[in-house]
Amino acid sequence: MKPMCRRHRIWPIEVVSLSAPHVDSFNFFLGKGLQEAVADIPPLEFSLKNDKRVKIVVTGATVGKPRLPPGAGQAKDYNLYPKECVERKSSYIAPVSVDIEWNVDDGEPFTHRQSLGEIPIMVMSNNCHLSGLSPKQLVERGELVNETGGYFIINGSCRVLRLLMSNRRNFPVALTRDSWRRRDSRFTEKGVMMRCVKDDQVSCINVLHYLNTGEAKLEFVLHREMFFIPLVMCLKALMDYTDRQIYHSLIQGREKDTYFSEQIKAMLGRLQDEDIYSHQMCKEYIGKSFRHRFTQILPEWYTDAEVCSYLIKYHVLIHLKTHKEKFDILCLMARKLYAFVGGECKIESVDSLSMQEVTLGGHTYLQYLREKMVDLMISIKWFLQVKDKKETGNWVVHEHDIKRAASKAKATGSAFQSFIASGALQSKTGCGLMQPTGLTVVFDHLNRMRDLSHLRAIHRGAFFVDMKTVEPRRLTGEAWGEISTIATHFMSHYQDGLGVIQTLFSDEIDTIIDFSSGFICPVHTPDGAPCGLLNHLAKNCVVLNEVPENPQALCQALTRLGMTPVHSTPPVPHAQCLEVVLDGSLLGFIRKSEAQKFANELRVMKTRGEIFKYTEIVLIPERKYGGQYPGLFLGTGLSRMMRPVINLETRTIEYIGTLEQLYLTVAVSPEEIEEGVHTHLEVDKTAIFSNIGKLVPFSDCNPIPRNMYQCQMGKQTMGTPFHNYSAQTTNKAYRLQYPQYPATSGIQHVGGPVDAG
Incomplete structure (x- = not known):
């Protein structure tokens, strides 16, 4: 492959949409996620006093698209667009309904479709009417020409579901x-x-x-x-x-x-x-x-x-x-x-x-709706049991009883709208989150940099704000300093260099081996209370929202390369084998002596597209002086952070994960490559920075605090966040009549979506 830009040594990679973590997760909720949730909800069974057994099952769920209400009068187009909601101070919502199937004593099943109200829809998602429109069509609709989406509109206010660390x-x-x-x-x-x-x-x-x-x-x-x-x-x-x-x-x-x-x-x-x-x-x-x-x-x-x-x-x-x-x-x-x-x-x-x-907004949305569907089933059960106690004789459940019981359930739509508007999640299960509040923030259109930072921001969690320790705030991998240099020297010239380093610096073991560069920006974080807790994703970092189309392809590849399945006996004793684990499931065993060759061949298959390109291949070798528990750990699940690097063996782009990067040696520039030491090369010398961090000119000549201040101050300056001023109702937006072009700018300013807004 040839570099796209010889002057800046930028390799061609996929364009990362700034709102992709938000929009893709919401699309997953609308599609496969909702199907998986419905299939996983267990049936609810109970008996009446006449020993009749009732069974209730949720068989389907549907989320519609925003439309004007039936009583809205005459209109040429009943589709509802975000611009109208902003102007009218209304909410961009769509109806959601579930299909309930019930029977008595395993008899003939009956189906009832129950509306759960209207839930907020994310702008630019698959159920948004702006999805798929060209820039020209967006302007004709009165929308932004560079609309990224990724936010909700509640009562005319735009709000973003936070990305949270988990x-x-x-x-x-x-x-x-x-x-x-x-x-x-x-x-x-x-x-x-x-x-x-x-x-x-x-x-x-x-x-x-x-x-x-x-x-x-x-x-x-x-x-x-x-x-x-x-x-x-x-x-x-x-x-x-x-x-x-x-x-x-x-x-x-x-x-x-x-x-x-x-x-x-x-x-x-x-x-x-x-x-x-x-x-x-x-x-x-x-x-x-x-x-x-x-x-x-x-x-x-x-x-x-x-x-x-x-x-x-x-x-x-x-x-x-x-x-x-x-x-x-x-x-x-x-x-x-x-x-x-x-x-x-x-x-x-x-x-x-x-x-x-990363805990994504669409996944939280999915868990909350699943909880509401379970609550609906329990509400129907309680209603029927109460009525059964009041009835005399041999009472039989009829369809109108199910409809009335379902209509008595608490409104789901209003709960979702309150959740997005306030950021407070009223959940019985907690939806796997460590905090019930502060889950949404206002998406204020102050300038383009502020918009972009909202979409790429990731928070460690409100639980850690009041903690007196610095561990949650620390950017792991002070691998940026002298200890990293020592570790690299040992790993390059000694057979078991990492083991020696772990022995010498056992108190700093997490600092030494956790090279986290390229995923979280080291300078784009605010000063004060949220410092180190509110971070931003690096420019090329992607958060996965897709799974392999053929999950069995990886298992078949592992068997072809020589893995012994878990139900078989390996040809050598287990003590001479490493365990192969895929997404938390033990698949089999490989020989320790052939583990590195096995992982290298699997990595080549990954770069050639023979297996899922976002597969995380983590070979943790057995160390004489300790280390992580050895094994070959493979990951193909959602929500993982990955970034592109150049595989020096195949000379192609390869996506690596946060745990995978610990056991790879990535060179920053071609001049640093050592034969037999480095396995990968960065696609860009500034890949460690976020979209905003890369805008700082001469960042290597300024102290680190100056980079941090620039990232913060840049989001507070006057700019042009949108061009449809006539359709905006916000009172915080400035209108810059005479914009100026900076005297000095980097490649991110030229190639990024900065001058567009």
Whole structure:
């Protein structure tokens, strides 16, 4: 490939839409996300006093497009456009409805479509009437010629759903937390946490705790309350295995770890001391213990074993669909936990960018609507049961009863409009968020730079604002300084250089290995209270909102390259193998001696388009001096941050992720490339900066605070945020009559959407 611009050495990459994280996530909500949510909602069953069993199922959901109300009078076009909502101080909303199917005693099913009101629609999304229009057509509609979208209009005010940082999904993280030790006298501060996310973006957190007695317990959350199940009891409830099979499943690869072996035997013995010997007895014991927690959503005729199956499906490792997959990954978490306790792997910080992803607005929208659909089903159940108690004789449920019960449910549309207008989420489940308020901000059209910064801003979370520690604010990877130089020197000239560095600087381990450049801008953050918490995405950083079209293609490629499937026995002992994990699911094993070659061949297939181009390939080798838990971890899920670099082997653009970048060596310029050391090359020397950060002239000649001040002050200057002044109602907008061109400007000013507005 030839550079697009020889003078500036800029390689051709895909143009990143500034509002893509917002618009694409909302399009996912409108399409596949809504389908996944409907398919995942379990049916609601209950009985009446005449022993008739009623079953209610949500079979579909539809979100319309904004239109004028039927009583709006005569109009040439009943489609509603954002310009009209801004002028009229109204909301850009569209109707949403759900299809409810119900039957009695598994008889003939009946269907009813229930309206849930009107919810706000994101501008420029697929359900917005501006989507797909050319600049000329936008101007004819009175809209902005460079409309980016990504915001909502509520009562004439434009608001943006914030991008929030969250823990990396479906990845076991070794942590120490003092709060865990304070839960019980037997608990320690050590554990392995996994944030599990399903296809419909519903999330839960499972933690495998290490106790001072040597055993392990699994934590899960039910109705915002924490519960703990012994590890072996959970494994026995998942699979109908003997104690010997469970022992060998846990110990594989760690046969020489006598402490781990003794603890497995002790945990199996404690289970027998409680007179629990079989798979069925485990399920009945767990189901009996938690039956009273599911009285609202499970019928009374469910057996204890069925209650346990429901608990495991919706609260334990929910990203996996089969019990065998959950069993395998729980064994992997146990092996990592005891390796962590034994000092064989290091602590992984959730404040590190490599252990984070982005919570997108469309995904929060989807979880909130799913919760409202479940509330509608429960509301119908309560209405019918109350009426059943009042009726005399053999009362039968009719269609008009379902319609009346559905109409009595709380309005969903008004809840969504209040959520966007105030930023406060009134949710029973919390939708996987750490904060219930401050989720939206005003999209004020002060100037073009301010608009762009709203769309690329990402917040760590309100929970960390009052924290007195600097860890959440710190830009991980002071790999910008002298320690990075030492680490690079060791890795370049010594076979196990990183291990030596980890030994020398064990207190700064997260700082050294977490090279987070290229994803979060190091200078575009405000000073004061939000400093380090309110950041902005780098220019080329993309947040994924697409999944592989053929998920099986990657699994087939892994098998062709020599991976042994998890249900087969590898040709060498497990101690000589690395585990292959795809999106939190254990797929198989590869030989340690061939792991690097395996990962390189897989990376070549990725750059050639033979597998999903956004696949994250993370090979964590086994280190003599510790490090992260070894294995080949692959990621294809949503919400991950990735950025383009040049693969030096194939001379093509490759997208890499935050965790993947830790184990790659990326050269900033061609002059720095060392044969056998560097694997990739930056597409641009200034790729670490955001769209606003790249506008600062001579940024390398100014102190870092000056770059930060320029990013902030630039968003407060007079500009031309729009050209349709006659259609605007804001009283904060300036109109610059005599614009000036800067005496000095960078390539971002010339090639970016700056002079356009």
